[in-house]
Amino acid sequence: xxxxxxxxxxxxxxxxxxxxxxxxxxxxxxxxxxxxxxxxxxxxxxxxxxxxxxxxxxxxxxxxxxxxxxxxxx
Amino acid sequence: xxxxxxxxxxxxxxxxxxxxxxxxxxxxxxxxxxxxxxxxxxxxxxxxxxxxxxxxxxxxxxxxxxxxxxxxxxxxxxxxxxxxxxxxxxxxxxxxxxxxxxxxxxxxxxxxxxxxxxxxxxxxxxxxxxxxxxxxxxxxxxxxxxxxxxxxxxxxxxxxxxxxxxxxxxxxxxxxxxxxxxxxxxxxxxxxxxxxxxxxxxxxxxxxxxxxxxxxxxxxxxxxxxxxxxxxxxxxxxxxxxxxxxxxxxxxxxxxxxxxxxxxxxxxxxxxxxxxxxxxxxxxxxxxxxxxxxxxxxxxxxxxxxxxxxxxxxxxxxxxxxxxxxxxxxxxxxxxxxxxxxxxxxxxxxxxxxxxxxxxxxxxxxxxxxxxxxxxxxxxxxxxxxxxxxxxxxxxxxxxxxxxxxxxxxxxxxxxxxxxxxxxxxxxxxxxxxxxxxxxxxxxxxxxxxxxxxxxxxxxxxxxxxxxxxxxx
Numbered sequence: 001x002x003x004x005x006x007x008x009x010x011x012x013x014x015x016x017x018x019x020x021x022x023x024x025x026x027x028x029x030x031x032x033x034x035x036x037x038x039x040x041x042x043x044x045x046x047x048x049x050x051x052x053x054x055x056x057x058x059x060x061x062x063x064x065x066x067x068x069x070x071x072x073x074x
Numbered sequence: 075x076x077x078x079x080x081x082x083x084x085x086x087x088x089x090x091x092x093x094x095x096x097x098x099x100x101x102x103x104x105x106x107x108x109x110x111x112x113x114x115x116x117x118x119x120x121x122x123x124x125x126x127x128x129x130x131x132x133x134x135x136x137x138x139x140x141x142x143x144x145x146x147x148x149x150x151x152x153x154x155x156x157x158x159x160x161x162x163x164x165x166x167x168x169x170x171x172x173x174x175x176x177x178x179x180x181x182x183x184x185x186x187x188x189x190x191x192x193x194x195x196x197x198x199x200x201x202x203x204x205x206x207x208x209x210x211x212x213x214x215x216x217x218x219x220x221x222x223x224x225x226x227x228x229x230x231x232x233x234x235x236x237x238x239x240x241x242x243x244x245x246x247x248x249x250x251x252x253x254x255x256x257x258x259x260x261x262x263x264x265x266x267x268x269x270x271x272x273x274x275x276x277x278x279x280x281x282x283x284x285x286x287x288x289x290x291x292x293x294x295x296x297x298x299x300x301x302x303x304x305x306x307x308x309x310x311x312x313x314x315x316x317x318x319x320x321x322x323x324x325x326x327x328x329x330x331x332x333x334x335x336x337x338x339x340x341x342x343x344x345x346x347x348x349x350x351x352x353x354x355x356x357x358x359x360x361x362x363x364x365x366x367x368x369x370x371x372x373x374x375x376x377x378x379x380x381x382x383x384x385x386x387x388x389x390x391x392x393x394x395x396x397x398x399x400x401x402x403x404x405x406x407x408x409x410x411x412x413x414x415x416x417x418x419x420x421x422x423x424x425x426x427x428x429x430x431x432x433x434x435x436x437x438x439x440x441x442x443x444x445x446x447x448x449x450x451x452x453x454x455x456x457x458x459x460x461x462x463x464x465x466x467x468x469x470x471x472x473x474x475x476x477x478x479x480x481x482x483x484x485x486x487x488x489x490x491x492x493x494x495x496x497x498x499x500x501x502x503x504x505x506x507x508x509x510x511x512x513x514x515x516x517x518x519x520x521x522x523x524x525x526x527x528x529x530x531x532x533x534x535x536x537x538x539x540x541x542x543x544x545x546x547x
Contacts, residue, residue: 014512014519026293031512034293035462038318039520054323058295 005070008047009063012040022064044070082132082156083216084238089245089280090153093119096282099256103286103304104143112282115147121195122151129202130181132156132214134425136174138185140164141262141287146275147196148184149266153238158214158425159184160221160233161267175203177231177421179211212426218416221425222269224368224465234269234368235416235425244371244413245280247393248273251376252334252362254281259331261286261306263315268463269372270338274310292318298327305331312339312463313490316346325353332357338364338373340460340489341451344386351382365389365451368465369435371413374398375449388448389441398449400441406455407441410434457540460489461521468492468540471515478510479503484530486543492522493546497530523547 010017013031026032041057044066050073060066084091093101096112103109137152137159139145145164152159160178164185183201184193190201219238223230248254260278262285264271278285286304290296292315300306309332311319316337335354347363354361360379366372375398377390392398396411410433417430438456443449457468471492472485479496481503487493496503504524511517523546531542
């Protein structure tokens with residue numbers, strides 16, 4: 001799951017997968033802005049075939065948080 | 075306080091000169107939650123004005139703005155002092171600044187993160203540009219009030235010249251059709267260097283209303299908290315902000331203070347207009363779908379909220395004081411009004427030019443009008459699309475990609491979806507293009523679609539067939 005999620009982050013944010021670390025945080029790199037965030041959410045939903053709740057869309061503020069949230073849905 | 079100066083022509087009763095009239099009402103709640111009364115704001119602007127006037131009665135400067143108290147004070151002081159600011163986003167990439175300095179030879183630069191003198195009343199850092207050779211420069215045209223970029227973030231030297239009169243009249247028109255009053259309180263959700271964002275600041279201060287200054291985005295956990303805590307009455311957004319609001323469950327939350335939503339900055343899709351139109355009916359809010367261009371300071375038309383649900387997809391009717399019509403010869407939408415720009419500028423000498431449009435703006439949009447007098451934009455004459463509210467020139471992107479990738483390129487599309495076809499066999503071309511668009515334009519790849527094709531579609535005339543790209547949009 002973690003590797004798949006890392007791949008989705010790397011593709012959606014257009015960054016190297018080595019840079020997708022737990023501490024990667026929303027809006028702390030220029031590539032992860034609000035537009036990229038919405039694309040990321042859509043890609044996670046498609047990749048894992050899940051529908052994220054509204055609050056999880058906002059709460060997904062780091063890669064480690066994303067792992068936690070996605071796990072809930074699997 | 076205001077002494078008369080003869081080298082610039084501000085309208086009588088200019089809103090930024092009468093801030094003190096609102097005295098003890100709240101003008102701003104700043105980014106630190108400090109409350110700034112109109113009397114405080116007026117005193118701060120006076121101090122900054124005094125400083126600028128002592129430098130010179132009238133100068134040109136680059137003002138890097140965010141939604142902060144120091145920036146708002148500096149902006150108002152420029153208007154009051156007769157200094158002409160080029161308003162730029164404080165997030166503008168530093169390598170995009172030198173071309174602007176070269177083209178415009180500004181007398182000063184103000185921004186938060188630079189060495190300089192703190193502007194009194196504001197604290198923003200002021201730095202004189204010593205390299206400017208003033209003697210060879212023609213004087214700034216007397217009616218010129220400020221300069222805005224049409225592209226937002228690309229740092230293009232093409233600027234829109236707006237008169238004091240245009241700024242004042244558009245702020246008046248917005249106050250009238252939105253019915254703004256001192257009890258209104260807007261959250262700043264857009265950059266102040268962006269014409270839509272600026273119009274919210276101008277119109278609210280013109281009405282004696284309050285602004286909650288924040289750079290908080292919709293995705294911030296603080297977004298709902300700020301609205302609730304400061305009893306925000308109005309929010310505004312470009313289409314993608316409404317998409318985010320929708321996706322983050324805005325419609326399920328309760329915001330008792332909210333009364334008004336406004337949308338501009340490109341065409342929003344009908345589905346989303348219906349969603350927010352119906353939500354507004356349920357909640358008793360007014361939802362305004364609007365149309366404008368930076369060239370008109372910027373508001374041109376709006377849909378009265380009570381007609382929204384039966385006029386979905388329309389840009390509405392002209393704002394008070396303006397007139398809209400469709401040119402029967404070529405279907406181009408034409409706007410006439412006191413808020414139309416003086417003209418464009420490419421460099422400092424253009425700032426001496428007089429009013430070249432005389433209140434008539436050919437919008438570049440193709441339109442039709444229905445029997446009730448509501449206008450509908452059907453297409454664009456000019457080759458640009460709006461992505462996340464920002465104007466992106468298709469020919470410019472096409473040329474940039476061609477010269478970087480050394481292959482023929484066609485760029486087309488519609489608002490919120492640009493389409494790029496590259497001629498070649500190598501899929502790495504698409505990766506290279508994606509990277510270049512992210513770096514040069516800050517565009518996320520969800521806003522465009524790239525395809526590598528063996529041959530670009532051409533018309534029989536040999537010209538590029540942009541209509542063929544639309545199937546990808």
